[in-house]
Every structure is written in C-alpha cells, then in structure tokens.
Amino acid sequence: MSLPILTSAPGKVIIFGEHSAVFNEPAIAASVSSLRTYLLVTEAETSDIVELDFPDIGLDHKWSAAELSHVSMPSKVVAIEHFKNLNPELNAALEPLLKSLHGSLQYHAAYCFLYLYFSLCGTRRGVKFTVKSSSPIGAGLGSSASISVCLALAIGKLGGHLNSKPEKLTKLELDFVNKWSFIGEKCIHGTPSGIDNAVATYGNAVLFQRQANAETKSEQILDFPQIPMILTNTKIPRSTKVLVAGVKDLITRQPEIVSPILKSMGQLASRGAKILADLDDSNYADLCELIRINHGLLVSLGVSHPGLEIIKALGDSMSIGTTKLTGAGGGGCALTILNRDASPEDVEKFKSILENEHKYKTYMTGLGGPGCAFMSSEEIKENLPVIESLFRKQSSVSDLNNTLLPGKTNLKWVH
Numbered sequence: 001m002s003l004p005i006l007t008s009a010p011g012k013v014i015i016f017g018e019h020s021a022v023f024n025e026p027a028i029a030a031s032v033s034s035l036r037t038y039l040l041v042t043e044a045e046t047s048d049i050v051e052l053d054f055p056d057i058g059l060d061h062k063w064s065a066a067e068l069s070h071v072s073m074p075s076k077v078v079a080i081e082h083f084k085n086l087n088p089e090l091n092a093a094l095e096p097l098l099k100s101l102h103g104s105l106q107y108h109a110a111y112c113f114l115y116l117y118f119s120l121c122g123t124r125r126g127v128k129f130t131v132k133s134s135s136p137i138g139a140g141l142g143s144s145a146s147i148s149v150c151l152a153l154a155i156g157k158l159g160g161h162l163n164s165k166p167e168k169l170t171k172l173e174l175d176f177v178n179k180w181s182f183i184g185e186k187c188i189h190g191t192p193s194g195i196d197n198a199v200a201t202y203g204n205a206v207l208f209q210r211q212a213n214a215e216t217k218s219e220q221i222l223d224f225p226q227i228p229m230i231l232t233n234t235k236i237p238r239s240t241k242v243l244v245a246g247v248k249d250l251i252t253r254q255p256e257i258v259s260p261i262l263k264s265m266g267q268l269a270s271r272g273a274k275i276l277a278d279l280d281d282s283n284y285a286d287l288c289e290l291i292r293i294n295h296g297l298l299v300s301l302g303v304s305h306p307g308l309e310i311i312k313a314l315g316d317s318m319s320i321g322t323t324k325l326t327g328a329g330g331g332g333c334a335l336t337i338l339n340r341d342a343s344p345e346d347v348e349k350f351k352s353i354l355e356n357e358h359k360y361k362t363y364m365t366g367l368g369g370p371g372c373a374f375m376s377s378e379e380i381k382e383n384l385p386v387i388e389s390l391f392r393k394q395s396s397v398s399d400l401n402n403t404l405l406p407g408k409t410n411l412k413w414v415h
C-alpha cells in the first residue's frame with residue numbers, strides 16, 4: 001500500500017478476569033469507544049532512515065540505513081513461530097538499535113515497533129511512524145495492545161500482507177493483525193494473555209480464553225450492555241510487565257493457595273458473561289456482587305494499590321456503586337459500576353472528590369465500539385494538512401477525537 005497510511009485501534013476495559021486470563025482462565029473485556037490510538041505512516045525526510053515519532057512518551061528516534069542493515073528479516077512470516085518464544089536471533093540483533101533509548105516506556109514501544117517492522121517489512125526505508133493516543137498510557141486501559149494493533153495493521157499493509165480488499169478488512173486480515181499484535185504485546189509485557197489485542201483488533205466485547213496450546217478462543221459479545229460506569233485513572237504509574245511477573249512469582253511461591261483464586265476468577269467471568277448477556281433490574285445486583293468479589297481476589301494477588309482503594313472506599317461509603325481495579329492494577333484505573341438508583345448529584349460529587357481532592361481523572365465513556373481500522377491513502381491525502389496537524393506534539397485528546405474518532409467524524413475509516 002502506498003503512503004501515507006493511517007491506522008487506529010481502541011483501548012479496552014477488562015470487566016472480569018485480568019491476571020487470571022494470563023493463566024488460561026476465561027475473561028471479559030470491552031473496547032472503549034472514545035479512547036483510541038492513531039498511527040500515521042508518512043515518507044521520512046530522507047529516503048535512507050526509519051523514524052519513530054511517539055510524542056506521548058517523548059520518543060523521537062531515527063535509525064540510519066547503516067544501523068538497520070545489521071538486522072536481517074526472519075525467513076518466514078509465520079506468526080505462530082513467534083508465539084511461544086520471540087525469535088532469539090531477532091531479539092539479539094535488535095539490542096544495539098535499542099540501547100540509547102531511555103526508560104521502559106520508550107524501550108518497549110521501540111522494541112515492539114522494531115520486532116514487527118523486521119518481521120513484516122524489514123527492507124523498507126524512508127518511512128516515519130507517528131503515534132498519538134487519546135487513551136492514557138500505562139493505566140490499565142490497554143494502550144500497549146492498541147499501539148501493537150495499529151503497528152501490526154500499518155506494517156502488515158506496508159509489507160504487502162493486508163491489501164486484499166480496499167473497502168474492508170477481511171476476517172483473515174483481522175486474524176493476521178490479532179496474531180501479530182499479540183507478538184507486539186509480548187515485546188511490551190512478556191506474557192500477555194491476548195485479551196487486550198483481541199478486543200483492540202475485533203472491537204465490541206469478547207469472552208476470551210487462552211488455551212494451553214497457546215491458541216486462543218474468543219467469543220464476540222456484540223450487544224454488550226451499556227453499563228453505567230465511571231472509569232477513574234489514579235495516574236499512579238505502574239507497569240503491566242512487572243505486575244504480571246509478580247503474580248507469576250506468587251503462584252510459584254504459593255501454588256495451592258493462588259491456583260484456586262485464579263480458578264475462582266475464571267468462574268466469575270463465566271458467570272458474569274451469562275449475566276451480561278441478559279442484564280436487567282433482576283440480576284444487576286448479581287453483576288455488582290461479582291465485580292466486588294473480583295476486586296477482592298485481585299487485592300489478594302497483591303495487585304491493588306492504596307490509591308485504587310481510595311476510589312473503592314469512596315464509592316462504598318457514598319453507596320454509589322461497586323468498584324474494581326481494571327487492567328494490571330498497581331495504580332492506573334478502576335471502574336465503578338453505578339447503582340441503579342445513584343443520583344446524578346451523587347455521581348457528580350463522587351467525580352468531583354476524585355478529581356479535585358485526589359487529582360485523579362474520571363471518564364464516562366461508552367463500551368463496545370469498533371475495533372481496528374485504516375484510512376485509504378486517497379482519504380488521507382485529501383485531508384492531509386488537518387491530519388498532520390493532529391500528530392504534532394501539542395494537539396490535545398479532544399482535537400484527536402473531534403477529527404479522527406471513527407463513526408463520529410466525516411472522515412471515512414475502513415474496518
């Protein structure tokens with residue numbers, strides 16, 4: 001596909017089953033309509049470099065043709081070979097390209113990019129990749145999966161793997177994006193379950209389960225109910241990679257105790273899926289009860305944080321709803337499912353205390369929007385000045401959403 005290329009993918013909220021999903025238990029997640037990542041691929045200033053411009057994490061890096069020439073492409077483009085273990089030769093070859101990057105945010109984003117780039121289109125030079133996200137990064141809302149999906153889709157197109165139909169992404173193409181974005185997630189956090197990239201690829205909501213043979217089973221939930229919910233970002237930084245590794249350690253130390261907890265979380269997701277398929281006044285309290293139990297089990301795994309407990313304690317003491325951390329925890333976000341009778345005044349008060357006293361950020365966003373998408377080069381070219389201005393450092397989340405949010409603007413996205 002010719003340049004420019006523009007891709008997008010949503011963030012997600014895990015309703016039930018974070019962490020246990022990594023250990024092959026069922027889990028439920030929904031895409032978040034208004035929190036998305038956008039990737040623009042354009043010609044670089046010179047024809048012999050590859051440039052990353054990721055302003056959200058302060059990364060602007062160029063690799064010269066000479067540096068890139070030391071890495072050879074893996075011989076076959078078969079995702080399954082990278083599934084269990086990332087290719088050790090490719091990893092070793094990428095190390096010198098990554099050594100000047102600062103901190104884990106930049107390192108992991110660049111590693112994910114380079115791994116997909118060399119696996120899917122490693123000889124192409126003279127390209128610049130610019131990423132902007134309206135989703136908070138490292139907050140439990142799946143920004144790592146949404147950037148991985150944007151990269152897998154754009155690089156898949158650049159490498160000629162995904163150009164079968166100009167007017168739609170076929171099921172096979174979506175499966176390709178899902179597989180390669182899982183590999184991108186592996187670069188970012190080691191042992192992902194695959195639920196986040198599945199939701200970011202296919203959209204809507206999924207009941208997901210990883211299988212022992214590394215395959216995944218995901219059932220689309222098309223009519224996901226709009227549960228009245230507040231998402232609160234504590235802005236406390238944390239890393240999914242570290243938290244997932246911590247749970248793995250705990251299992252190794254306390255297998256008899258922790259395995260039943262993970263099983264229980266899987267049961268919560270299965271039971272939750274049945275309730276969500278038929279949610280009404282009669283079972284709403286059951287849903288809230290499952291949410292409360294799931295949070296308690298996550299606390300027992302050691303992945304909560306005092307900052308998340310503030311949200312839970314406030315929600316409980318105001319009797320406004322039921323709170324559970326979402327994503328990897330350790331900071332980041334919690335969701336509060338509002339009681340049916342929560343008054344608008346109380347909801348406002350709850351949000352205002354969190355925002356003003358604790359400096360948290362709250363969101364009320366719809367769940368279950370579209371998955372990954374791309375824009376045709378003709379559509380991009382017609383709107384290039386506007387689109388390029390959005391990818392500059394100073395553009396805001398609302399600028400991005402006002403102009404690019406699929407389904408909400410006049411620009412045509414292909415799904």
Ligand SMILES: Nc1ncnc2c1ncn2[C@@H]1O[C@H](COP(=O)(O)OP(=O)(O)O)[C@@H](O)[C@H]1O
Pocket residue numbers: 037054055056057104105106107108109110131132133136137138139140141142143144145147188189238239240241327328
């Ligand atoms: N907009 C973005 N720009 C650059 N890197 C990003 C962006 N969004 C996500 N990332 C990458 O994803 C990582 C965060 O992933 P993770 O710890 O799994 O948190 P989460 O997925 O909950 O946001 C960051 O370290 C960064 O490498």
Ligand SMILES: C[C@@](O)(CCOP(=O)(O)O)CC(=O)O
Pocket residue numbers: 014017018019020021022139140141142143144191192193194195196240244326327328329
């Ligand atoms: C903890 C986990 O279940 C979810 C992580 O989500 P996030 O990166 O915190 O958005 C890990 C996974 O399922 O890959």
Ligand SMILES: [Mg+2]
Pocket residue numbers: 142143144145189196240
């Ligand atoms: Mg993540």
